[in-house]
Amino acid sequence: MGNLQTSESIQRLRTALHTKAKEESRYRFYLLYDKIYREDILAHAYRSCKANKGAAGVDGVDFEAIEKYGEEQWLGELAERLRTKDYRPEAVRRVFISKPNGKLRPLGIPTITDRVVQTAAMLVLEPLFEADLQPEQYAYRPERGAQDAVKAVHRLLNTGHTHVVDADLSGYFDSIPHAELMKSVARRIVDGNVLHLIKQWLNAPVEEDDGHGHRKRTTTNKDRGRGTQQGAPISQLLSNLYMRRFLLGWKTLGHARRLSAHIVNYADDFVICCQGQAHKAMAAMRGIMDILKLTVNEEKTHLCHIPQERFDFLGYTFGRCYKRDSGRAYIGTKPSKKSVKLMVDSITKETDRRRTVLDAEKIVGGLNRKLNGWANYFCLGPVSSDSKLTLVFL
Secondary structure (H helix, E strand, O other), rough: OOOOOOOOEEEOOOOOOOOHHHHHHOOOOOOHHHHOOOHHHHHHHHHHHHHHHOOOOOOOOOHHHHHHOOOHHHHHHHHHHHOOOOOOOOOEEEEEEEOOOOOEEEEEEEOOHHHHHOOOHHHHOOOOOOOOOOOEEEEOOOOHHHHHHHHHHHHHHHOOOOOOEEEEEEOOHHEEEEHHHHHHHHEEEHHHHHHHHHHHHHOOOOEEOOOOEEEEEEEEHHHHHEOOOEEHHEEEEHHHHHHHHHHHHHHHHHHHHHHHHEEEEEEOOOEEEEOHHHHOOOHHHHHHHHOOOEEEEEOOEEEEEOOOEEEOOOOOOEEEEEEOOOOOEEEEEEOOOOHHHHHHHHHEEEEEEEEOOOOHHHHHEEEEEEHHHHHHOOOOOOOOOOOOHHHHHO
């Protein structure tokens, strides 16, 4: 929920929900909706969204406009709309961002109102579902992150699990089936008002530029009964919740034990590290994904044997490395070529002499933040004392 400090009242609520869910795995929660429009929760949700500095949605309302109108009044009116069940989500503005392979990734931008309500819902729902998520899941969770997932893969490789299924799913967020997802939600939530909110967010129309200066709206998710908008706060929780089905199925069906095959998952990315028989693990994975109505990207999914081969995961390359002093080989990690290229391209763009106005101080500050962030993430594996400066000279 960002880096903002939550109040004691919110912490108490979240702790109570998590404790109850952890103690009783079959317990279902009946009264949650009224917590979502609690004054302290809505206020914290608003501050979290504002700290993320997101763009306006289809209504064109930005944070500056809300501040001018009056934050307290705006939040009070939103709380009343939720209390009287007069709140209705608006369409999601779709934009496209470039991917490293040159393709475009769709990103959904809900209105600030919808982002605040979704974040408020996350504050209430996240702790009870956190009790159910599997230890192999590292994305969008408290006290966990991508580096932890990288370390988990590294540990498996160094304990003999060197036969790897490097897996990829085609459009995971766009493919999650609503009916099956709602069953996962309803395992814990009986509150009909909360379930109705989630269904509305899943079925929200999408608005985008038609390429001719006009806007068009589509209801693809509702029509197909699939998909959750990547970029919407609630999508993080929902995507984890559905991926849990795969991880739980993997262990329940005995694949983890029978094949000594262990999964490490981060959002829609995952690898399966095996002590052998990776081809059987891949076949078993495909079978479960068929049941879950998800599609394996055959072009990007492949088997890999470490250390003879290498694979990339979460920006790192895993494979054979060599000690700087002795030259001894070991299984390790380093930034992938793609990660390095992305950073170099970004620096090149920032320092392009053809830019009409170059504010040296602003550019240097931006580069320092970018380089420090990059170096902090890629601190695993062989890192020399001058590695933070290496990129500048590439």
